[in-house]
Amino acid sequence: DAGVIQSPRHEVTEMGQEVTLRCKPISGHNSLFWYRQTMMRGLELLIYFNNNVPIDDSGMPEDRFSAKMPNASFSTLKIQPSEPRDSAVYFCASSGQGDQPQHFGDGTRLSIL
C-alpha cells in the first residue's frame, strides 16, 4: 500500500523565494496534518485538516505560511516569502477516522539560504 507521499524530498532556495511543499495522504484517510521539525523546537504541529477543511491552524507561525487542501488526495503548504529561519524538515501525516494513529511521509528537508 502506498504511504503518505511528500514532494520534493529536498528543497534549497534563496530567502524571499516562494516555497511550495506537497502532500498526498493515504487513500481513505480523512485527516491530514502538517508538522515542522527542528533540533531546537522539536516536532511542531502547524495545521490540520479534517475532510479537507482546516480545523486548527494555530500552529502556523505567521502569515507567510499558508496551507490548502483542495481535495481528499492533495494538500500544499506554501511559504511566501521564505526566510532562513524557515529551514527545517516539514512532515505531512494522515490518519483515518476517530482515534487512528497518524502515518507520516518521508518529509521535505527545506534549506533557505
Add this chain to the structure above:
Amino acid sequence: RKEVEQDPGPFNVPEGATVAFNCTYSNSASQSFFWYRQDCRKEPKLLMSVYSSGNEDGRFTAQLNRASQYISLLIRDSKLSDSATYLCVVTPYTGGFKTIFGAGTRLFVKA
C-alpha cells in the same frame, strides 16, 4: 506545564538491558495514546498503540495509568537497532483530531 512531557534522556544502555520510558500528560480527558519511534533524519513511525489494559508486542510493552496520567514503554533485551528517539503521543479529543507529540526520549544501545 507542557501537555505531554517526556524525559529527554539520553538513555545509554548495553545490549540485552531492559529500559523503561515514562510520559506524562496533562489532559485527564485524553483518549488515545501511542508510542512512535524516530530514527535520525527519518520520519516518526508508529511503534505501538497503548490500550487501557496494557499491551505487548514482542520485546515491547506499553502501559497506561489513567489515575496518574502517564504512559510507559518497556523494552526488554535491548538491541543495537533499538537506538532511536521514542515519542509519546496523546490525543486530547477536545472536539477535534489534534494530536500532541512529546519531545521524545533518546535511546542509545551499545554493544
